Amino acid sequence: MRGVIMELIGAEFFSIIVVAAILFDRWKVQKQNSSLPADKAFFKLLVAYTGFLVIALFNHASILQVVKFPLLLERSITIVHLVTFPLFILLWLLSIESQLLERKPFVILGILQIGVLAVYAIYSLADILLGRAYILDDTLKAIGGNGFITTVLLSVAYCVLALAIIAISWKKIEMGNHLLFIIIPLLLMVSMVFFYLFEQHNLFTLGTSFVLLMNYLFLLRKRLEIDSLTGVPNQTAFMTRLEWILRQGHEATVFVLDIENFRFINHRYGIAVGDALLQSFATYLSTLVQDGVIYRVAGNRFAVVAPKLSHNEIVRVVNRFKVKIKQPWEVADTTISFHVNVAIIELPDHADAKDQVVDTIDFTLSEIKSRRRQSIVIYSKRLMLLRQRRLDILTALRNAISNESMVVVHYQPIYDTSSGHLVSAEALMRLQDDQLGLLMPGEFIPFAEHAGLIVNLTEIMLRRVCTFLTNHKTAFRHLNHISINVSAEDFSSMEMSKRLLDIIDNSGVRASRISFEMTESLLLESYETVKNSWGAFAQRGVTLALDDFGTGYSNLEALVNMPFDIVKIDRSVVSNSTNNFELITLISVVLERLGKRMIAEGVETQEQVEFVRAAGIDCMQGYFFSKPVPEDHFLNLLRYDNAK
Known part of the structure; x- marks a missing residue:
């Protein structure tokens, strides 16, 4: 008997060490970051379990006569010790119910459970004097009465109720928490059965310590999901x-x-x-x-x-x-x-x-x-459709990368202001998708840039333009070059630049037949990134154009320092030609002295044509002459121009 009691005391001391370690670590973590939640329910369980262990130690110390108490006090400690079993299990049960039940059923069920425990506790404590429910021998072991079996049955009943609530509320339990919820009542129930069969509660003591430790580790994991600054979940x-x-x-x-x-x-x-x-x-x-x-x-x-x-x-x-x-x-x-x-x-x-x-x-x-x-x-549904449209466009873009036939090239001719000849053209991309139809660049280019596909599209466009120039050499009597719009991504590294130059070299087309256009705003935003590649293209003879000049970013540094050959005046400047005439004339003079040519974009009326000529601008493009047209139509325009 003495050996058994010593084992119980050993288990209880071990459990006290576990609880103390948890409390210390909890205090340390809370001190380091006071914004973290305090886990009050878990703290109450720790305090209750500490009380259980203290009472158990007093009970076992009394049995071993380590501490001598009056007989009535020894009996009181033993019965209180037994009462703490269902009390502690009920606290676990209430903790589980508070997480799984709505407030009203939780309150009602809690009142009933506490009421049952109160009746049991009053019945047990009253028996300290009556000695009917708990008949104890000299070693304080229960040898008669129904108190001990009532303690076990009530404890098991609470565990069964907890398992039932967990089963009913299974879907409410957050993912990854199911095992913890099941282990707690199951282990407590099994340990109470062992307590009844072998009259030892080592399993209950050690099992509870294990569950508390596991629960604490779970809470620590949950703390990793707490934002340290605001104290809210991350x-x-x-x-x-x-x-x-x-x-x-x-x-x-x-x-x-x-x-x-x-x-x-x-x-x-x-x-x-x-x-x-x-x-x-x-x-x-x-x-x-x-x-x-x-x-x-x-x-x-x-x-x-x-x-x-x-x-x-x-x-x-x-x-x-x-x-x-x-x-x-x-x-x-x-x-x-x-x-x-x-x-x-x-x-x-x-x-x-x-x-x-x-x-x-x-x-x-x-x-x-x-x-x-x-x-x-x-x-809303409107946004849902818009988002689906964008997803479909992204799918079309990815399909176009692997199936280049989906990329359709249209050409907008550019005419010399003095001679009226078709001297260059701007190649503009469209996507032909079976589901979406013909997609315009204003719709898909932003998504291509965001998805990192713009470089692939530029390479496809360059191959298509080079193929066109190779296949129709005899059609180019006055045509100097064809321009392609590029992004900062295309010039982001020398490796990217080399890939584009390799496409030109492999096609057999002279580099001077190709022009790359970059918008003024994009160029200035990415100046440090693109300047080396821009210079490399210029050295190889590729014509470089500054697009959309005059849209608000204009500065003299870009005009002087960047090695571009052409400045394209934005349509917004051309459309407001009356107010901008003196400014454009001045810029035209400056650019002429710098050895750069000018192209006016968006020319749509005869008045604008006269403005462009009067301002001394070299070339012009716009709907007054032609909208962007398919390849065969563009060839007809070239043949017509050659016949002039």
């Missing part, structure tokens, strides 16, 4: 939540709030104020939607996930937010006004996979920023 937790919602087929409304120009706020007010603003904003969002869970999904972006809201409820939330965000925010003794874009997504109506949700959010926010008409947008 993007990892957000993605996990989305996956769980969609997997369970639940309905939810997701608000994504993006603070605009947050980098400017940090720059103007300092990082400390910016951090304080994020903390204040997160605190406010936690009260925005009833039953909503807030997440920080990026540096200046938050999400609120709530059970599905009706349209009227969404409107009320939006109106409250509008009122709040219009007011200046007092943060760290600083008054800040800022703008927030809000995308509202409904699940699973608008997306049925977490990656789709993220794409939908990004798409909606990008629409808000690009259109600038409103800062709060509910993802």
Whole structure:
């Protein structure tokens, strides 16, 4: 008997060490970051289990006569020790129920369970004096009465109830948590059965320590999903939540709030104020939607996930937010006004996979920023169709990379102002897709750049133009070159430049027959990136053109330093020829002295033709002469020009 008791005491001391280690680590983590949640329910379990262990140690010390107590006190400690078994199991059960049940059933069921335990506890404690339910021998071992079996049955009943609630609420349990929920009541129930059969609770003591440790490790893992600055769940937790919602087929409304120009706020007010603003904003969002869970999904972006809201409820939330965000925010003794874009997504109506949700959010926010008409947008059928259109265009782009026949080249002729001859042309890309029809560059080029496909398209265009020049050498009496629009990506490295030059060399076309056009805005934004490649092309004889000149970025440094041969005046300047005449004339004189030619774009009227000639501009293109035309039509224009 003494050996058995010593084993129990050893298990209890080991468990106390485990609990102490958990409490110390918990305190240390909490001290390092006070914004992390305090896990109050788990802390209560630790305290309750510590109390259980202390009572158990007193009980076993009394049995071994290490500490001598009066007989009545020894009996009291033994019975209280037995009562703590169902009490501790009930605390576990209530912790599980609080996570799985709605508030009303949780309260009702909790009252019933606590009531049963209260009756049992009163019955047991009253027996300290009566001695009927718990008949103990000299070693305080139960040898009669129904108290011991009642303790075991009540404990097992609580465990069975916990398993039943877990089974009923299985779909509500977040992914990855199921095993933990099952192990807790199952292990406690098995340990109580062992306690009844062998009258030892080593398994209960050690098993509970194991479960507490496992639960704590789980909480530590959950803390990795907490944003250290704001104390709210982070993007990892957000993605996990989305996956769980969609997997369970639940309905939810997701608000994504993006603070605009947050980098400017940090720059103007300092990082400390910016951090304080994020903390204040997160605190406010936690009260925005009833039953909503807030997440920080990026540096200046938050999400609120709530059970599905009706349209009227969404409107009320939006109106409250509008009122709040219009007011200046007092943060760290600083008054800040800022703008927030809000995308509202409904699940699973608008997306049925977490990656789709993220794409939908990004798409909606990008629409808000690009259109600038409103800062709060509910993802709608119109946006759904628009997004699907963009996805279809991306598919068409990828198909065109592998099937170059989908790329259609149209040519817009460029005429010499003095002679009237067709002296060059601009090659313009279209995509011919079986489903989408003929796609214009204004629709697909931005997506190609974003998807990293623009370089592939440039290579295809260059091959097609080189093939055209090779196949129709006799048609070029006055034609000097054909120009192709390029992006900064095409000039991003010398390797890229070499690939383009190799295409020209392999075709047998003289490099001077090819011209590359880059817009002025793109050139100036990417000047350091493209200047080396630009110079390499110039050395090989490729004609270089500065496109869309005069759209607002113009500066003399670009005109003087970059080795381009041609400046293309933007159509907006030409269309406002009356007001721009003196300026364009002056620029024409400067460019002539620099040895550069000028082409006027977007010439559509006879008046504009006269303006271009009077301003001394070398060439012109536009709908007055011809819109971009297919290859065969362009050949006819060349033949007609040759016959002049």
